[in-house]
Amino acid sequence: MTARRARLRVCAVLPKGFVGGAEAWLLSLLDATQRLDVSAVLLEAGPLRGELERRGVPVRVLPVGPRPADLARAAPEVHRVLRRLDPDVVLANGVKAQAAVAVPASVQGVPVVWVKHDYSHDRALARPLGRLATRVVTTGDGVADATGRDDVVLVPPPRPPDPLPRAAAQAELRRRGVPADGAPVLAMLTRLIPYKGVDVAVRALAQPGAAGWRLVVMGSEDPAAPGEARRLRAVARGCGVAGRVHLLGQVPAAGRLLRAVDAVAVLTHPDGRGPGREGAGMAALEAMVAGTPFLALDDGGPVARRAAGGCGVLVGRAEPAAVAAALAGLDAAARERLGARGSALVADHPRAGSCADDLAAVLAEAAGLPGAGTAGGPPLSVVTTVLDEAASVDALLDALLPQLRDDDEVVVVDGGSRDATPSLVRARGRADPRVRLVEDPGAGISRGRNTGVRAARHGTVACTDAGCHPDAGWLDAFRAAAAERRPADLMTGTYRAAHRPGSAVEAAWTAVGYPDPDEARRAGPLVRAYGRAFGRLYDATLPTGRSMAFRRSAWAAAGGFPEHLQTAEDVLFGRAVVAAGGRAVLVRRALVTWQQRESLAATLRMYRSYGRGGGLAGSPLLVGRDAARALAYVAGPLALARGGPAVRTAVVAGAAAYASLPLVRVRRHRLGARAAALVPVVAGLRDLAKAVGCAQGLARRARSRARGADAR
Known part of the structure; x- marks a missing residue:
């Protein structure tokens, strides 16, 4: 058997301490490749550290706040960490990671690959951060357009694991407290933070078009929005729909349960603080693999373009009435037609192995x-x-x-x-x-x-x-x-x-x-x-x-x-x-x-x-x-x-x-x-x-x- 060559030494800089979509993308690719020798720097403490260490990745936590002054104060320590690790290349997994590492790496001449997952701070930061990167990778088509670079490489989220059969998935939801009463179920797989639009979906249940639907939300609170679950429950009580809203918290392999639901909603919207629109949209991809239609805001992003391809429903505005109207049009025949179209569109979606190879190739070429x-x-x-x-x-x-x-x-x-x-x-x-x-x-x-x-x-x-x-x-x-x-x-x-x-x-x-x-x-x-x-x-x-x-x-x-x-x-x-x-x-x-x-x-x-x-x-x-x-x-x-x-x-x-x-x-x-x-x-x-x-x-x-x- 031919010997494997020396692995590429990668320092992965990650801005969050929890496992969100960007972190799940990286973990899935690390699991699928043997080409990388990874060490990690987390800019925030949290359970992501355990996930990395279980994979044999040494982790250093370097807490860095969100303000420019916090990034400037952290730069000397980031510089020292890079000196000690001496990697072949740095992977900056997100905007904050690139903002934290770009200048120290540039001073040392360490190549940096910036992975751009969303549209955060595009107007102010996309172009300068893109110029400081050796290469730019994006997880969603068009997400890195604001960098102005013509050499961006698309490495999408890999095809997720096959979903559970409908009966098994329904049984798991019943075990978690979701009644099996025949009511159609709208699911959201998301962190709990206002710009994700969970409150819009809650209020939509009070509208006539969505009166028969339940809402199941699988995801934990974002550390940037403590108390969001409590706020959402209060919204549900105020709208009189508390009995039809189920906040399940973090559910392992939640995407495998989507055959038990009738639609998935992706409602990321501008709120002055978040990215403004969804990036790659892992939840939409999981819905398509499950043959389940999804709702998406008509914002021109990757998820909206997928919906326009015949596997989802576009919602004009992040407003309860618009979401309720979209749900009203999702009768059983429409759900079957849209779900089948989604399954067909992702039949050839790349698996984790090929996505990991593509990422490893970009990192290696940058080095x-x-x-x-x-x-x-x-x-x-x-x-x-x-x-x-x-x-x-x-x-x-x-x-x-x-x-x-x-x-x-x-x-x-x-x-x-x-x-x-x-x-x-x-x-x-x-x-x-x-x-x-x-x-x-x-x-x-x-x-x-x-x-x-x-x-x-x-x-x-x-x-x-x-x-x-x-x-x-x-x-x-x-x-x-x-x-x-x-x-x-x-x-x-x-x-x-x-x-x-x-x-x-x-x-x-x-x-x-x-x-x-x-x-x-x-x-x-x-x-x-x-x-x-x-x-x-x-x-x-x-x-x-x-x-x-x-x-x-x-x-x-x-x-x-x-x-x-x-x-x-x-x-x-x-x-x-x-x-x-x-x-x-x-x-x-x-x-x-x-x-x-x-x-x-x-x-x-x-x-x-x-x-x-x-x-x-x-x-x-x-x-x-x-x-x-x-x-x-x-x-x-x-x-x-x-x-x-x-x-x-x-x-x-x-x-x-x-x-x-x-x-x-x-x-x-x-x-x-x-x-x-x-x-x-x-x-x-x-x-x-x-x-x-x-x-x-x-x-x-x-x-x-x-x-x-x-x-x-």
Whole structure:
């Protein structure tokens, strides 16, 4: 049996201490997955702690009040808790949870997945809290629209357990004191808090249209509304319907009793304090599974849309007369018709296992660890291109072969080597048939990769280059990502630029010219801001050929690697995959170590070729970056020479900002004072080399287009 990979370490922050709908959603998914290693922080004490601890989840209670000042006071302790737990990712289960954890997590660079269950505080908080989240999950279609994000993932409440047979459910209600006198029964499965509309249903029983109905309410008081049960009983007495109102309190597995009732009501409404309308609506889903119709306010939310689909009755206003009128229209034939329609609509509703997989996948992708906690995965083809690599190809194969399964392969595409590279690869192939040589004389790196992909036997292809040393878990990191139920189309790995001991110049290049793998795990505010302003931040949509994988179908949809480019082809390929509708993820443990060029001149030629590739491609992103840097080197000195104090201050501040992250890297990795002193020199050389290359590429592109126009 294939071993399961290390589980994803998740810190779940939960705002409530009791088990409401949001908490029940999370518990049901935790019960259905083995992929997550969860610890929990509760912002309120209550019975939820016991539910989590019974599942083996360690719990810390950190009481936090509802006001902004309470959240601000709690932020330092939340920061300390995250430091101690050091999770891969935080799950913020609700608005208050996200408000409590978003800033401390952002400061530390811990990714946060916000699960948005309802419409609470949408006007003020949805958009800023959504921007602070790494990913947003919603449990109801449309519930997260106010965040303004286009990457929201829907993970609905899973299909609930099958209901009890009607006779068994009726017997349980009789045991709890509900008479079996033949009167139709309206049920509400809800916490007792005013905005849930239980009082509206109580008053509806006094209306002529609902005179024959009973009301059964299953749910406990919300801590935010102490005394609500007493208030509802007083309302029932005042309306003369106390004998037909049954407040049963918390009933375990209440949804399994819904075949014993004739309708379910979901009456969440605006009251100035609550969310204003129902979110996912677990009670409505349970009613549909039971074949029982439901009433829902016509508020445009997910529950209302389900009702409009023919399995419920829309109520125009949260008023007793409107509810009573809806009940009056629910004769036996209508109830049977609506209930049957509801059952049909949820026949294919996802079970807990698939919902849990979807949640785990979002959490893992947010952490840069797609496939964490999975087992197995598809066979992979590794494609690498070589040209006169006799000095390095054996080392690459030595690193790859121990990572291969029996059904994997390595396809080495030789572009016409004049040294011993082909014979070395053939010898390795004779010793291990998983190694194959494909010869394509004259092929550059792009054409060579395309040749290798076409020759590959498998649907998922990984790429690396000669001169790279894949870490021991490199290939399995990609296999894990491909093992997801819905694998990404493009999987972008990471790389570490090595430098020779004692070489301050190479150490400075490491800090300036290449992203730091540590920053893929913890991208704090400086890393994020620097990446947005200057680039060189890991971006799943901008892969590197040193470490990447993709599905062959995505490669075909993108048109393969652009064969007219010798550099920047990997970035352009990644953007083409995304433009074709593909999904990209970062796989931070797919790490290779790459040895820098042997001399400063070789390094500058490499960067000039990078700039040339961007210019040839005409990429607005790559050309724009190079042009902006070139302009800064011209405008900066002029501004220092001719500008006033404010202008000079701005130039110096900009230069300091540009050097800030490389200097932090020098300090983090203890690269030394000489490397720090060389940072501005190396940055200038790199930028100028790229700018020259970009200008050459743009000129060549213009000449090529002109020749094409003349030919036409």
